[in-house]
Amino acid sequence: MMVWMINMHKVSMWGLGASSMICGLVSVLKLLSEKTNLLEWELLSLNSCSxxxxxxxxxxxxxxxxxxxxxxxxxxxxxGSYMLGDKNYxxxxxxxxxxxxxxxxxxLSPNLISILLxxxxxxLVSYALVIFYQNEKSASAGMLTILSNRVGDVAILLSIGxxxxxxxxxxxxxxYYLMDSEYLVLKSLIMLAAxxxxxxxxxxxxxxAAMAAPTPVSALVHSSTLVTAGVYLMIRFSPALEGSLSQSFLLIISCLTMFMAGLGANFEYDLKKIIALSTLSQLGVMLSILAxxxxxxxxxxxxxxxxxxxLLFMCAxxxxxxxxxxxxxxxMGSLVKFMxxxxxxxxxxxxxLCGAPFLAGFYSKDMxxxxxxxxxxxxxxxxLFILSTGLTVSYTxxxxxxxxxxxxxxxxxxxxxxxxxxxxxxxxxxxLGAIAMGSILSWVLYPECYMICLSPLMKSMVMVVSVLGGFIGYMLNLMSLNNVLFSQMLYKFVVVGGSMWFMPFLSTKSISNLNLLLGGSSEKVVDKGWYEYLGGQGVFYVWSKISMSLYLSQYNSIKVFMKLFVLGLIVVSLLI
Structure with missing residues (x-):
C-alpha cells in the first residue's frame, strides 16, 4: 500500500509536468502565429438556439x-510527503x-453553458477539500465557502437565461457587442459571479475561512485555480466592460478589497491567514487594473x-x-538559522509579492x-492603490x-x-519560477514595451511608498511597539481593521440569526398557518364534511330531504 501511495504522487507529477510543457509550447506557437482553434459539439437544437x-x-x-x-x-x-501519514491519502x-x-x-470553455462543468x-470539489479534516471548524468553513460560491453559480444560471x-x-x-442599454443586467450578473x-x-x-483545508490545497486554490476563476472570466468578458457602468463599480470594489485585505493582514497572527489575505489583496490588484x-x-x-x-503556501x-x-x-522566530x-x-x-526589483512580481506589479x-x-x-502598496510591504x-x-x-x-x-x-x-518567470513572461507577452509617461514624483512613488511601508512595518515590530500601540491606544481601530470590517461576522452569525428569525416566522404563518388551512389538513376537513353529507343522504331521512327542498325553494326565489 505504501508503494502505491508514493508512486501516485510521482505519476501525477510527471503527467501534469508533461502536460504543462506541451501546453506551454503550443501556447507560444499560437501566440506567434495568432491562430485559435475551436472545437464544438452540438448537444441539443431548440428552434434557433443550439x-x-x-x-x-x-x-x-x-x-x-x-x-x-x-x-x-x-x-x-x-x-506526497505532506499528506503521507493521512489515512485518507x-x-x-x-x-x-x-x-x-x-x-x-x-x-477551455468559451460557452456559458459548458463553463458550468x-x-x-x-x-463542489473545493467544499470537499475544505471539510477534509472533518471537524466543526472545517464544516463551518466549508459551508461558508460553498454558499458564497453558490451566489455566483446562480448569477451564471441567470446569465444563461x-x-x-x-x-x-x-x-x-x-x-464586443454587449451595450449597456440592452445588456447591463447581463454584465452585472457576470461581474457578480466573478x-x-x-x-x-x-x-x-x-x-x-477556506484555510481549514490542507496546506497543499491552499497552495493550489490561492495560486491558479478557484479564486483566479473569477478573474479569468472577467478577462474573457473584458471587451464588454469598456465604457460600461459596471466597470466603474468594479474598480471601486476591487480597490476597497485590496485596501481591506492589506489592512487586515497587518493585524493577523495566523500564518496561513496572512498569506490568504495577501491573495485577496492581489486579486483586488488584478481586477482593478482590469476595470x-x-x-x-x-x-x-x-x-x-x-x-x-x-511557493509561499508550500513554505508555510x-x-x-x-x-x-x-x-x-x-x-516562531529565527527559522533562518534552522531552516x-x-x-x-x-x-x-x-x-x-512586494514587487522587489527583478523578481517575478516586479515586472507585473510595477507596470x-x-x-x-x-x-x-x-x-x-x-x-487606495498607494496605501495598499505600502500595506503589502508592511505585512510582508x-x-x-x-x-x-x-x-x-x-x-x-x-x-x-x-x-x-x-x-x-x-x-x-x-x-526558480518566482525568480525568473516574470522577466520571461514580459519578454514573451510584451515584445513591444508600454509607453509610460509619468512625472518624476509619480514615477518614484511606487518605490517611496514601498520603502516607507516596509520601514514602518518592520520598525513597529522590531521595537515591540506593535502590542503596546494596538492594545491600548488603537484597540477599536485594530478590531475593525483586523476583522475584515466585520465581514466574517456579517457572513455567518448575522445571516444565521436572520434565517432563524425568518424561519420561525414562516413556520408560524406558512407551515402552521396557511399551509395547514389550505394544505393537507384543510383538504382532509373539506373531504370529511363532504363524505359526512353523502353518508347522511344515504339514510333516506325525510328531514334531510325537507331541508334540501326548503333550501332549493329559497335559492329559486332569490334568483327570481
Missing part, C-alpha cells in the same frame, strides 16, 4: 493551463486531480502571482510541519501601478520578522530542519 459543448485553444487558455499544470505538478509531488489525491480537471474545463466542479436573446451562449464572440469566485467585497469572508481597461496586464499579474503564491506548510503544527507567527533553504524560499516569495497612476481615474482609487516584512529573522520563540523540544527532501524539491522548482 446547446453546444465548446472548447477553445488559443494562447491565453493554453498559457494559463500551462501554469495550472505546472503548479499542480509541484503541489502533487509536495503532497488516496481520497485527497483524487480530489486534487478532480479540482485540476474542473479548472481545466473552466479555462468547470465552474460548479470547482465549487438572458443570453438566450443572442441566439448563442458563446460569450467570447458577443462580448466577485463571488474571487472573494471581492462583500463576499470576502470565505477566503480566509481600468488593461486585461492583458491583469493576465500577466495572474500568471506571475501564481508562482510565488504557491513546511514551517507548520516543523514547528509541531503551530500556525501563530508569534510562536535556511525554506527561509530563503519564504523570503524570495515574500519579496516577489500595473505605473499604468494605474498614468490612467484617468478618481482620487479615491489612486489613494512583518511576516519575515516574526517567522524568519526575529527572536527564537519555539519550545525547547522543537526540532526544526530542512530534512523533508520531497517538499524541498517541489519548492525548488517554483522558487
Amino acid at each position: 446547446v453546444e459543448f465548446v472548447l477553445i485553444f488559443d494562447w491565453v487558455s493554453l498559457l494559463f493551463l500551462c501554469f495550472v499544470f505546472m503548479i499542480s505538478s509541484s503541489v502533487m509531488y509536495y503532497s 488516496n481520497r485527497f489525491m483524487y480530489l486534487v486531480l478532480m479540482f485540476v480537471m474542473s479548472m481545466m474545463m473552466m479555462i 468547470g465552474w460548479d466542479g470547482l465549487g 438572458l443570453m438566450l436573446n443572442l441566439g448563442s451562449w458563446n460569450f467570447i464572440f458577443y462580448s 466577485m463571488t469566485k474571487s472573494a471581492q467585497i462583500p463576499f470576502s469572508a470565505w477566503l480566509p 481600468l481597461g488593461y486585461p492583458d496586464l491583469a493576465f500577466f499579474h495572474l500568471l506571475s502571482h501564481a508562482l510565488f503564491k504557491a 506548510g513546511v514551517v507548520i510541519h516543523s514547528v509541531s503544527g503551530y500556525q501563530d507567527i508569534r510562536y 535556511p533553504l525554506t527561509s530563503s524560499y519564504l523570503i524570495v516569495a515574500n519579496l516577489a 500595473i501601478l505605473e499604468v494605474g497612476f498614468m490612467n484617468y481615474s478618481n482620487y479615491i482609487s489612486l489613494i 516584512l512583518r511576516l519575515i520578522f516574526f517567522s524568519a529573522t526575529g527572536a527564537f520563540n519555539l519550545s525547547s523540544l522543537a526540532s526544526v530542519s530542512d530534512e523533508e527532501i520531497t517538499m524541498t524539491k517541489a519548492m525548488t522548482f517554483l522558487g
Whole structure:
C-alpha cells in the first residue's frame, strides 16, 4: 500500500509536468502565429438556439493551463510527503486531480453553458477539500465557502437565461457587442459571479475561512485555480466592460478589497491567514487594473502571482510541519538559522509579492501601478492603490520578522530542519519560477514595451511608498511597539481593521440569526398557518364534511330531504 501511495504522487507529477510543457509550447506557437482553434459539439437544437459543448485553444487558455499544470505538478509531488501519514491519502489525491480537471474545463470553455462543468466542479470539489479534516471548524468553513460560491453559480444560471436573446451562449464572440442599454443586467450578473469566485467585497469572508483545508490545497486554490476563476472570466468578458457602468463599480470594489485585505493582514497572527489575505489583496490588484481597461496586464499579474503564491503556501506548510503544527507567527522566530533553504524560499516569495526589483512580481506589479497612476481615474482609487502598496510591504516584512529573522520563540523540544527532501524539491522548482518567470513572461507577452509617461514624483512613488511601508512595518515590530500601540491606544481601530470590517461576522452569525428569525416566522404563518388551512389538513376537513353529507343522504331521512327542498325553494326565489 505504501508503494502505491508514493508512486501516485510521482505519476501525477510527471503527467501534469508533461502536460504543462506541451501546453506551454503550443501556447507560444499560437501566440506567434495568432491562430485559435475551436472545437464544438452540438448537444441539443431548440428552434434557433443550439446547446453546444465548446472548447477553445488559443494562447491565453493554453498559457494559463500551462501554469495550472505546472503548479499542480509541484503541489502533487509536495503532497506526497505532506499528506503521507493521512489515512485518507488516496481520497485527497483524487480530489486534487478532480479540482485540476474542473479548472481545466473552466479555462477551455468559451460557452456559458459548458463553463458550468468547470465552474460548479470547482465549487463542489473545493467544499470537499475544505471539510477534509472533518471537524466543526472545517464544516463551518466549508459551508461558508460553498454558499458564497453558490451566489455566483446562480448569477451564471441567470446569465444563461438572458443570453438566450443572442441566439448563442458563446460569450467570447458577443462580448464586443454587449451595450449597456440592452445588456447591463447581463454584465452585472457576470461581474457578480466573478466577485463571488474571487472573494471581492462583500463576499470576502470565505477566503480566509477556506484555510481549514490542507496546506497543499491552499497552495493550489490561492495560486491558479478557484479564486483566479473569477478573474479569468472577467478577462474573457473584458471587451464588454469598456465604457460600461459596471466597470466603474468594479474598480471601486476591487480597490476597497485590496485596501481591506492589506489592512487586515497587518493585524493577523495566523500564518496561513496572512498569506490568504495577501491573495485577496492581489486579486483586488488584478481586477482593478482590469476595470481600468488593461486585461492583458491583469493576465500577466495572474500568471506571475501564481508562482510565488504557491511557493509561499508550500513554505508555510513546511514551517507548520516543523514547528509541531503551530500556525501563530508569534510562536516562531529565527527559522533562518534552522531552516535556511525554506527561509530563503519564504523570503524570495515574500519579496516577489512586494514587487522587489527583478523578481517575478516586479515586472507585473510595477507596470500595473505605473499604468494605474498614468490612467484617468478618481482620487479615491489612486489613494487606495498607494496605501495598499505600502500595506503589502508592511505585512510582508512583518511576516519575515516574526517567522524568519526575529527572536527564537519555539519550545525547547522543537526540532526544526530542512530534512523533508520531497517538499524541498517541489519548492525548488517554483522558487526558480518566482525568480525568473516574470522577466520571461514580459519578454514573451510584451515584445513591444508600454509607453509610460509619468512625472518624476509619480514615477518614484511606487518605490517611496514601498520603502516607507516596509520601514514602518518592520520598525513597529522590531521595537515591540506593535502590542503596546494596538492594545491600548488603537484597540477599536485594530478590531475593525483586523476583522475584515466585520465581514466574517456579517457572513455567518448575522445571516444565521436572520434565517432563524425568518424561519420561525414562516413556520408560524406558512407551515402552521396557511399551509395547514389550505394544505393537507384543510383538504382532509373539506373531504370529511363532504363524505359526512353523502353518508347522511344515504339514510333516506325525510328531514334531510325537507331541508334540501326548503333550501332549493329559497335559492329559486332569490334568483327570481
